[in-house]
Amino acid sequence: MQPVLMMAPFRGLSLKAYRQALARHIGGYDSYYAPFISGTGTTSIHPSKLVDLPAANDGGTTTIPQLISNRADEIILLGNALYERGYDELNWNLGCPFARIANKKRGCGLLPHPEEIERILDKVCRELKPRLSVKTRLGKTEPGEILRILPVFNQYPIKHIILHPRTGKQLYRGKARAEAFKECLKHSAHPLVYNGDIYHAGRLKKLQELLPGQRHWMLGRGALINPFLAREIRGHFISDNKKREGLEAFHRSLWEHAKGHIFPEKRQIGWMKALWHYLSGLFAHGEHLFCQIKRAQDSGEYLRAAHHAIAQEFAGDKGIEAHFMRLTR
Numbered sequence: 001m002q003p004v005l006m007m008a009p010f011r012g013l014s015l016k017a018y019r020q021a022l023a024r025h026i027g028g029y030d031s032y033y034a035p036f037i038s039g040t041g042t043t044s045i046h047p048s049k050l051v052d053l054p055a056a057n058d059g060g061t062t063t064i065p066q067l068i069s070n071r072a073d074e075i076i077l078l079g080n081a082l083y084e085r086g087y088d089e090l091n092w093n094l095g096c097p098f099a100r101i102a103n104k105k106r107g108c109g110l111l112p113h114p115e116e117i118e119r120i121l122d123k124v125c126r127e128l129k130p131r132l133s134v135k136t137r138l139g140k141t142e143p144g145e146i147l148r149i150l151p152v153f154n155q156y157p158i159k160h161i162i163l164h165p166r167t168g169k170q171l172y173r174g175k176a177r178a179e180a181f182k183e184c185l186k187h188s189a190h191p192l193v194y195n196g197d198i199y200h201a202g203r204l205k206k207l208q209e210l211l212p213g214q215r216h217w218m219l220g221r222g223a224l225i226n227p228f229l230a231r232e233i234r235g236h237f238i239s240d241n242k243k244r245e246g247l248e249a250f251h252r253s254l255w256e257h258a259k260g261h262i263f264p265e266k267r268q269i270g271w272m273k274a275l276w277h278y279l280s281g282l283f284a285h286g287e288h289l290f291c292q293i294k295r296a297q298d299s300g301e302y303l304r305a306a307h308h309a310i311a312q313e314f315a316g317d318k319g320i321e322a323h324f325m326r327l328t329r
């Protein structure tokens, strides 16, 4: 059974240029979820809100737009506008853990309020043209909150639920609770997509043993560390030389985007450094390489440090796992 592999959204990181470069130079994903859009309102949508979305099914790459909102009218307006542009799925973010969002009953902030989720779904599901999918967590503060939400979801036609088995309180720290995900499978009438702590193909194998029959997986920070993760999970053998070639092309595309679209120079390098916070874990001495990249003050210094890093030895599964663990501390 071939797994269905989705690339997770990362606000500020997996911009359109990142997703397109990944699809073009490396690939392996069935779909790419775009980071959330917010504040689109209920009257008209400002074009600047849609700049991160390519034409639907751009060059064979499936992009799924995501929205964060607690207003049915806003969800319907955006979803239907995107439907006219060819998008047939809208993802509703019910997982974002940051206080700025959650304290306003958005993202995971809605999870302690099943009745509000029901009120929103009731209206949205009557008027929304694209199919609705949801991305959520176990709860805002308690992992059991999800068990009061799933019966609400069960009443509505939801395409699938991407479940990241951490609570909002955990942010992205500690362990994702695969056992809790397993429990949720018993309570959901909709397909669940597993998302959390998949950092190499061996880790996915372990999760497959725990969750037999699970077909849909969303790859998160593991994919930012190792852009080849989806292809490795699919069993593709990629030699170190081919990897380096792919990485060089991927990096070149990212850098061209930064130079052409992000200003001033300090922010260009800032975006690249933010990506290297993860990508450095692909290399044997990643922490040291990341320090060198972080020190870069201008384009010349940045490129020297990045090219030096790409030429280094790869980390292997153990090194990648160690890097992931540092991110979850």
Ligand SMILES: Cc1cc2nc3c(=O)[nH]c(=O)nc-3n(C[C@H](O)[C@H](O)[C@H](O)COP(=O)(O)O)c2cc1C
Pocket (backbone or CB within 6 Å): 008, 009, 010, 011, 012, 013, 034, 035, 036, 066, 093, 095, 096, 135, 164, 172, 176, 195, 196, 197, 198, 219, 220, 221, 222
């Ligand atoms: C910097 C950052 C930005 C994120 N942005 C989004 C986002 O826009 N929408 C979303 O649904 N999740 C977002 N996430 C969550 C990830 O998509 C994913 O669910 C999370 O990393 C858990 O998976 P993992 O344990 O495999 O990394 C973000 C996470 C991080 C660390």
